[in-house]
């Protein structure tokens with residue numbers, strides 16, 4: 532299946548065939564309406580959204596593509612249970628597949644370098660409290676001013692004028708290192724935004740990797756990502772993108788940017804962010820604009836779930852040989868890890884919880900289950916938490932440990948309390964307790 536996917540359009544047709552694309556043909560306002568439709572689709576188990584009529588624009592918009600485990604499995608061409616190991620393999624530094632430079636791209640069909648007007652693009656204002664329209668689903672391609680190393684990342688961009696963007700770059704991002712170097716020399720930092728992509732590239736961009744994340748996308752697909760040089764810099768961008776925006780950050784300038792719905796499910800505060808000028812926009816004929824609603828499961832899957840589940844699996848595998856499944860549920864904003872094990876020793880679940888807590892700084896709460904619990908089903912998770920946990924024995928805290936600054940329970944430096952929960956069945960009652968379970972039937976045989 533994954534062989535079929537090489538760009539956005541081929542992924543959309545895979546989603547459509549699988550009944551995972553919700554086509555919205557009614558006119559939808561990109562301001563405050565499109566984001567609500569996306570979020571409603573996601574929370575009701577609907578498909579990704581394809582908006583054919585966006586008010587004031589000829590260009591269609593898609594969003595929510597990687598908002599569910601089913602669609603992530605389709606994107607990776609694997610079973611749902613294989614996602615963690617597929618990502619683990621793709622993130623192995625030795626497994627990277629370098630991109631290959633090509634000499635033409637479909638987005639060369641339409642080129643704008645004069646009278647740039649971002650208002651002509653269907654850039655949504657997603658959540659009601661967002662500070663304005665933001666490019667959120669674009670993958671930023673930047674380059675170390677000292678060399679040839681490229682980097683992929685998500686840096687949301689607020690539209691601040693016809694050719695002006697506010698670019699949010701956290702302190703610890705690779706792109707921040709590039710910007711610091713450029714600014715120290717009084718130089719501008721060029722970058723490109725690739726929009727409308729093979730989901731392997733979207734997934735790679737959310738990963739932290741000490742190299743060019745295009746190599747992760749290549750590893751996912753098992754072949755090089757075709758790339759082509761920008762018009763205004765030497766940056767190499769994915770050649771099969773729907774659209775490429777080229778821009779440049781002015782050195783030393785900061786202006787207020789935000790707020791935007793954050794992965795924590797809260798609005799972030801406005802922030803003094805760098806400012807960029809757009810120099811070129813190119814797009815394919817019939818280009819489709821891709822977006823990600825802030826605080827959506829898609830946002831959390833890309834930034835907090837897919838890159839980190841392999842880390843949790845690796846860390847817990849150090850303390851037990853009996854890992855059945857690992858999951859960072861998007862509804863926990865990336866702060867919770869769930870682990871299912873076939874328990875051998877009574878103390879094993881707590882060691883597993885401790886290991887998961889240090890796999891990534893954001894992991895705050897860890898619950899460890901028996902192998903019969905489906906940790907991908909919130910109903911099963913809550914059932915086990917309520918019927919297999921004796922809090923005085925089974926819950927422990929690690930106060931004053933390091934978490935993420937944006938976690939609303941942490942202090943300004945990210946110091947918070949981590950919680951471990953042994954939600955496995957305890958031996959002293961085990962023989963009395965047989966879990967009820969009804970065989971699952973094929974409902975299509977009953978509902979005609």
Ligand SMILES: Cc1cc2nc3c(=O)[nH]c(=O)nc-3n(C[C@H](O)[C@H](O)[C@H](O)COP(=O)(O)O)c2cc1C
Nearest residue numbers: 684685686687699700701704705737738739833834
């Ligand atoms: C939808 C989405 C939006 C994001 N927005 C920002 C942002 O505005 N600023 C930021 O610094 N990181 C943001 N992130 C996080 C990082 O860009 C991203 O996870 C990436 O791994 C960072 O790349 P790096 O490790 O190469 O620095 C966002 C992540 C996602 C998935």
Ligand SMILES: [Mn+2]
Nearest residue numbers: 682705739740
């Ligand atoms: Mn990086």
